[in-house]
Amino acid sequence: MNNNNSKNKIAWWKFLLPFTVQLLIVLAVPSQSLYTYAFGKTVTIQTIPVDPYDLLRGYSQTLRYDVLSNWNDLKKLPGGENLEKRVTFYVTLQAPESLEQQPPLPWTPIAVSQVKPDNLAENQIAIAGNHLNYRSVVYGLETYYMPENKRNKINEEISNLQRQSNGKVPFVVDVKIDSRGKAIPLSLWIGNHKYQF
Numbered sequence: 001m002n003n004n005n006s007k008n009k010i011a012w013w014k015f016l017l018p019f020t021v022q023l024l025i026v027l028a029v030p031s032q033s034l035y036t037y038a039f040g041k042t043v044t045i046q047t048i049p050v051d052p053y054d055l056l057r058g059y060s061q062t063l064r065y066d067v068l069s070n071w072n073d074l075k076k077l078p079g080g081e082n083l084e085k086r087v088t089f090y091v092t093l094q095a096p097e098s099l100e101q102q103p104p105l106p107w108t109p110i111a112v113s114q115v116k117p118d119n120l121a122e123n124q125i126a127i128a129g130n131h132l133n134y135r136s137v138v139y140g141l142e143t144y145y146m147p148e149n150k151r152n153k154i155n156e157e158i159s160n161l162q163r164q165s166n167g168k169v170p171f172v173v174d175v176k177i178d179s180r181g182k183a184i185p186l187s188l189w190i191g192n193h194k195y196q197f
Contacts, residue, residue, distance in 0.1 A: 040176030046106035078111045095123040103189035128181030
């Protein structure tokens with residue numbers, strides 16, 4: 001009888017251990033975003049003008065960022081001459097003088113380095129990026145998923161604003177960046193309208 005009980009206990013642990021490991025792996029991914037959301041600093045990043053019909057196909061939208069998405073512009077920043085392709089790098093962003101304006105003013109890229117900068121000023125933060133090939137610089141902020149009803153409204157608003165300004169309407173995106181340089185999107189500003197992600 002004792003033999004049967006110990007065999008049942010072993011069988012139970014053989015099931016529980018792999019299940020627990022899998023659960024921890026599944027929870028690890030969203031917990032990184034939760035950490036960034038809870039402890040990150042809110043930063044506004046400037047996008048570049050886009051074709052709204054390319055931008056909002058399906059349920060996702062793809063954005064590019066002024067300076068941040070352009071490898072040649074990054075190479076012009078202090079420290080950019082040492083950048084290597086296909087390696088993680090950090091762009092130091094500096095806050096604008098006024099953080100109270102609506103829509104918010106974007107933070108300015110002021111330097112780039114291969115290692116995470118230490119001792120940044122209170123009005124600075126570093127965002128981690130990767131150079132994947134000669135065209136792609138990514139920060140994990142390039143693709144956004146939105147419900148169908150918001151997608152159509154945003155598409156219409158982008159079209160109207162670009163018509164009014166001869167196609168030159170960039171928008172800004174609010175993101176949270178944590179101490180490791182990881183970033184998550186919060187909201188998109190189109191003119192004075194804010195859309196939460």
